[in-house]
Amino acid sequence: MKLRHLLGFLAVVATAAHAQLTVEITGAGAxxxxxxxxxFAGERIVSxxxxxxxxxxxxxxxxxTLVDAAGQAQTDTAAVNFGDWKARGADALVVGSxxxxxxGRYESRFRLYDIQKQASLGGQGFxxxxxxxxxxxxxxxxxxxxxxxxxxxxxxxRIAYVVKSTGRFELQxxxxxxxxxxxxxxxxxxxxxxxxxxxxxxxxxxxxxxKKPVVYVHDLASGRRHVAANFKGSNSAPAWSPDGKRLAVVxxxxxxxxxxxxxxxxxxxxxxxxxxxxxxxxxxxxxxxAIYFTSDRGGSPQIYRIPAVGGExxxxxxxxxxxxxxxxxxxxxxxxxxxxxxxxxxLTLMDLASKQTQILTDSAKDESPSFAPNGRMIIxxxxxxNRGVLAAVSSDGRVKQRLSxxxxxxxxxxxxxxxK
Amino acid sequence: xRYAIVLFAALLLSACGSQPPAPEQNxxxxxxxxxxxxxxxVPEAQPFDAFSIAGLxxxxxxxxxxxxxxxxxxxxxxxEFRPLVEAHAKFLVSNPGFKVLIQGNADERGSRxxxxxxxxxxxxxxxxxxxxxxxHEDQIESVSLGKEKPVCTESTEECWAKNRRSDILHSxxxxx
Numbered sequence: 078m079k080l081r082h083l084l085g086f087l088a089v090v091a092t093a094a095h096a097q098l099t100v101e102i103t104g105a106g107a108x109x110x111x112x113x114x115x116x117f118a119g120e121r122i123v124s125x126x127x128x129x130x131x132x133x134x135x136x137x138x139x140x141x142t143l144v145d146a147a148g149q150a151q152t153d154t155a156a157v158n159f160g161d162w163k164a165r166g167a168d169a170l171v172v173g174s175x176x177x178x179x180x181g182r183y184e185s186r187f188r189l190y191d192i193q194k195q196a197s198l199g200g201q202g203f204x205x206x207x208x209x210x211x212x213x214x215x216x217x218x219x220x221x222x223x224x225x226x227x228x229x230x231x232x233x234x235r236i237a238y239v240v241k242s243t244g245r246f247e248l249q250x251x252x253x254x255x256x257x258x259x260x261x262x263x264x265x266x267x268x269x270x271x272x273x274x275x276x277x278x279x280x281x282x283x284x285x286x287x288k289k290p291v292v293y294v295h296d297l298a299s300g301r302r303h304v305a306a307n308f309k310g311s312n313s314a315p316a317w318s319p320d321g322k323r324l325a326v327v328x329x330x331x332x333x334x335x336x337x338x339x340x341x342x343x344x345x346x347x348x349x350x351x352x353x354x355x356x357x358x359x360x361x362x363x364x365x366x367a368i369y370f371t372s373d374r375g376g377s378p379q380i381y382r383i384p385a386v387g388g389e390x391x392x393x394x395x396x397x398x399x400x401x402x403x404x405x406x407x408x409x410x411x412x413x414x415x416x417x418x419x420x421x422x423x424l425t426l427m428d429l430a431s432k433q434t435q436i437l438t439d440s441a442k443d444e445s446p447s448f449a450p451n452g453r454m455i456i457x458x459x460x461x462x463n464r465g466v467l468a469a470v471s472s473d474g475r476v477k478q479r480l481s482x483x484x485x486x487x488x489x490x491x492x493x494x495x496x497k
Numbered sequence: 498x499r500y501a502i503v504l505f506a507a508l509l510l511s512a513c514g515s516q517p518p519a520p521e522q523n524x525x526x527x528x529x530x531x532x533x534x535x536x537x538x539v540p541e542a543q544p545f546d547a548f549s550i551a552g553l554x555x556x557x558x559x560x561x562x563x564x565x566x567x568x569x570x571x572x573x574x575x576x577e578f579r580p581l582v583e584a585h586a587k588f589l590v591s592n593p594g595f596k597v598l599i600q601g602n603a604d605e606r607g608s609r610x611x612x613x614x615x616x617x618x619x620x621x622x623x624x625x626x627x628x629x630x631x632x633h634e635d636q637i638e639s640v641s642l643g644k645e646k647p648v649c650t651e652s653t654e655e656c657w658a659k660n661r662r663s664d665i666l667h668s669x670x671x672x673x
Binding site: 267269270285288289290309310311313314327329332333334355357358371378399401402415417422444445489 | 610617
């Protein structure tokens with residue numbers, strides 16, 4: 078049994094090494110809560126594989142600092158020496174254990190403590206395989222994050238993105254920390270604009286394999302896909318309605334790039350808006366009532382909003398002469414987009430009520446922002462040293478991360494929904 | 498691959514260096530020069546019909562030129578490309594069984610989807626010109642590759658200018 082666990086662990090290491098997306102923390106929040114994640118009791122090697130992911134998740138969020146807890150393996154049932162942890166400076170503590178369940182799988186249990194109040198904030202237990210070690214760690218981190226911040230954690234969510242290497246494009250899916258990367262589609266032709274269905278089971282995207290842009294819907298479990306839009310001309314910019322039943326797309330079948338709605342199976346095409354110029358990059362508001370989009374109807378590309386059933390478009394951006402790629406936050410209160418400032422394309426956030434804007438980055442080639450489902454972070458593509466990388470920034474601009482793949486360009490990120 | 502069939506003398510085009518290579522061109526096929534090329538007898542000039550199907554493949558025909566370049570943020574066909582567009586229109590009128598796919602392209606600056614729409618405008622500009630010159634709607638499909646298929650990848654104005662482009666790809670109708 079012990080050997081099986083060891084081999085299982087080696088398999089985890091191999092997967093992690095193969096998953097090329099690496100995360101680097103480049104900025105952190107101002108007031109970070111000190112938290113100690115003690116080594117879990119049980120097999121040391123498995124415990125460390127688990128707790129190292131929990132620690133990395135919480136630290137990467139930028140909201141916590143890790144208090145050194147090495148060598149303090151402690152089960153979730155043992156009495157906590159609150160005075161000792163307080164003396165170490167911890168405000169919160171996670172203890173736990175990894176054991177073997179009756180069926181040979183692992184059983185990981187943990188408990189979270191508030192050190193100041195000397196009280197338990199709850200705990201959980203998971204039965205899991207070696208292959209589910211990372212997923213289990215992400216769920217533990219999500220529990221801790223939600224208890225301590227009051228917001229849902231996003232460590233167990235996934236991201237989709239496109240990796241471009243020489244003559245090859247891959248649509249990949251990875252854990253939010255870049256681990257466990259898998260390829261959903263490989264092509265010699267470009268793939269752009271991947272976007273998750275609200276239930277997390279499908280991706281819609283644009284592929285150029287037919288010498289023109291065509292919109293596909295790809296079922297991730299089966300690997301099967303179908304054409305959602307392939308009309309004469311170009312088909313692009315898919316966006317799911319919040320109920321997952323419909324897609325807003327951009328078609329040129331009637332002339333210019335214009336907005337249409339269709340069912341996810343490709344049927345029932347209706348036009349949303351009519352303009353003499355370019356309308357593109359539709360994106361539903363979280364309540365499904367409105368669609369944000371980019372249009373040059375006023376002479377330069379700006380962001381507009383239109384009722385999802387059609388109607389009069391209202392202009393949202395007025396500063397500058399290039400504001401594109403609108404992405405409303407999950408609470409609908411703010412809008413992330415890309416603005417051009419003195420030739421630099423930068424991720425910008427607008428508070429929709431006050432119209433106040435804030436440039437969140439100091440880079441120059443930002444593209445394709447996508448909110449984490451809890452609204453805390455925004456992932457986007459940018460360029461560093463002539464290479465495409467992904468970066469994430471908190472919506473207050475303080476926490477910054479970078480995700481890159483060696484010897485390849487990464488682009489077109491889309492953050493998946495919360496795992497239920 | 499349907500459109501790749503009648504792709505002209507791309508080899509000779511790239512050898513003379515006056516045009517950037519088309520995105521569909523296979524780089525492995527570029528090498529056309531032999532060490533003895535200069536010593537070979539120059540073939541006698543043959544009369545040819547510039548607007549025949551053979552003209553599509555003949556580097557002496559204007560039809561072998563099939564790229565229209567645009568200014569930044571612009572979709573107007575410049576005067577220097579009028580003869581090229583007129584030649585392709587004349588070909589389509591003379592050969593109603595042929596079709597063209599017009600692929601519009603944009604430089605790297607800005608949003609991918611917005612650039613896709615810009616490329617579409619460039620393709621549509623060529624399509625509209627061909628229609629005005631007598632080609633039939635059913636003969637033309639205009640699409641965009643946005644900034645996804647650059648022929649030049651440096652961040653320079655020279656490079657960007659090569660990517661702001663519409664390419665005219667011919668195909669016989671039976672291949673559709």
